Amino acid sequence: MTDRTSPPAGSTPLSGPDRTVPAGPDLVPLVQARGLTKHFKVGGTFARRKLHAVDDADFVIHRKEIVALVGESGSGKSTVARLLARVYRPTSGEIRYQGRPLASMRTRRQSLAYRSDVPMVFQDPFSSLNPAYRVSHGIMRGLKLHRTELSRSQRRAEAERVVEAVGLTPAVEVLDRYPYELSGGQRQRIGFAQALAYKPTLILADEPVSMLDVSIRIGLLNVMAALREQEGVSFLYITHDIASARYVSDRLMVMYAGHVVESGPTEAVLANPKHPYTQLLLSAVPDPRAPLAVSAETGKSEPPRVIDPTPGCRFRWRCPLAIDECARVTPLPRELGPAHTAACHVATADVSSDVTEG
């Protein structure tokens, strides 16, 4: 917000007042974030330094949609999830859920309703389940809290249903096990079952597979795809693995150092990555079926400076295409293809697209 000065010439800024939400209940996106910003104070009590975890992020998540949020460690992707989960309050900007600002949900009843609509699945299945209780404990507690209309026996039936929905059978037996009796992949499925028990509209999945073996990951990704189909749940899938993002997601958002640097339909972004950072991410994916891609960058992967950053593109120190302007003006997202935006001064629009430039 603060360090984004004038938009570069010939750009199509997306955060203008002209981009309002169409009226009508079906056309309001499930979640819409505008200018979402989160800064953290760092240093001692009297320090004034601010870490810019998320800066001026605009995005939407539609119903029954899987959106992948990709970026390296420290890019702010988990902060976005926590802002959506209301673990953090945004420094500025707002999040609307079904058209209503989150900040306006003040009562306990409203908070509870939101939390059951938008639950979170955590990265580490070994520490996110309480080892002292059976698997059923977490699911039943959630049901008691969030679905008070159910009777005791209905709760039990519902718990069995969600455990089966994530591919664990026989559900009755699984519910009576302790977490240590389950493998990592099974525990993470329980994580999804707990989230599913609340009848959610959007599940925030923060690196749900990165602690698991490669051979187990694909099963979890398939669970996400199935839940979207069968239960109509949307997902925000956070990962640093762009290949798995491609496997499940409809849309892709790439974050770097707190900025959303590129977003668009997954296949369009991968086929035609506009931002140099997206290109770098793609070149780093190990692919035994392809010859070794020698990326331009080896070894100098310097972490971006996000404490009190100056204006300018935050990727410029690592960027092979950086020009003078990149050090002065923070690039804003520009539409470079159909629904495909990138925040880069150098990136060019699709030649064949009907997006007018300048």
Add this chain to the structure above:
Amino acid sequence: MPGAGILEVRDLRVEYATSRGQVAAVDGVDLEVGAGEFVAVVGESGCGKSTLLFAVARLLSPPAAITGGSVTFHGQNLVTMTERQLNVLRWRDYSVVMQSAMNALNPVMTIAAQFKDAIDAHSALSRHQAGQRSVEAMKLVGIDPVHLKSYPHQLSGGMRQRAMIAMALLFTPDLVIMDEPTSALDVVAQRSLMVQIKELQQRLGFAVVFVTHDMSLVSHFSDQLLVMYAGKMVEAGPTRTVFDTPSHPYSRGLLDAFPSIRGPRVTLTGIPGSPPDLTQPPSGCRFHPRCPLAVDQCRTREPELYQVGAVQSRCLRHAPDRAPRPQVAEEARP
């Protein structure tokens, strides 16, 4: 010993003493590493790959113990050596890079102090020489030597892992054993670390034994590949051959488990089920409960390692008495 094998593991067996009896986590594994060779060991969690590596480095502690076989390094059997004898070889001739640099580095000591500890324990260099050696090692891995004065928390994850590798290279050993050194990193840092390990290896000529669960990671870096399942090696051979024509259904499953960023989007299944409980390994082929190609014989007959061209495969489909080979590739089990 130029060109010759520097490490030879024969029929190695490691058992854990548990309340339910002895469990063999590594069961008759053979491994040969030539000078300057990059050997990758892949498999899922619990397949015994880290135990194998700890056994080779003689770092096992109870309840695990080597109960059979030999580990010959430069012609000496490490298994029968005493700690005092091992101490002469450790760090100078072979070194180990641990999985999580976060836990493997001491958080309350600077990098320089930790390097000096290692140098003092294994050599008689002066303070000045030790300092010089540390600076050289940091330069090797591309970290500014000013970070020798840093504490581990002041470095990024990638830099910590590099510092661990610098530490392993303090005495330019002939063999570096690596246990998933990249697993805590994101893809970009992971790729650049792999490229750097390969460059260092080519420049300094050390051999690498690299353990990982992500088969795709080593596809372009390793010379030999060893696939482990439930404590046994199920396939071993030149990396390219195993990737192009995996001869064991488990290797095929591992290869098909990760999505690609190229080509059409296809639905993958991964490997259904989970690795077996080693206290009660399945009868016959240990992979049969999860194998899409399993036939009745797989449940009763334990396969040996069969030679298939340049690779060895522990799958009954390659047994010499099982000719002609059944064409079962399309008929998946229900």
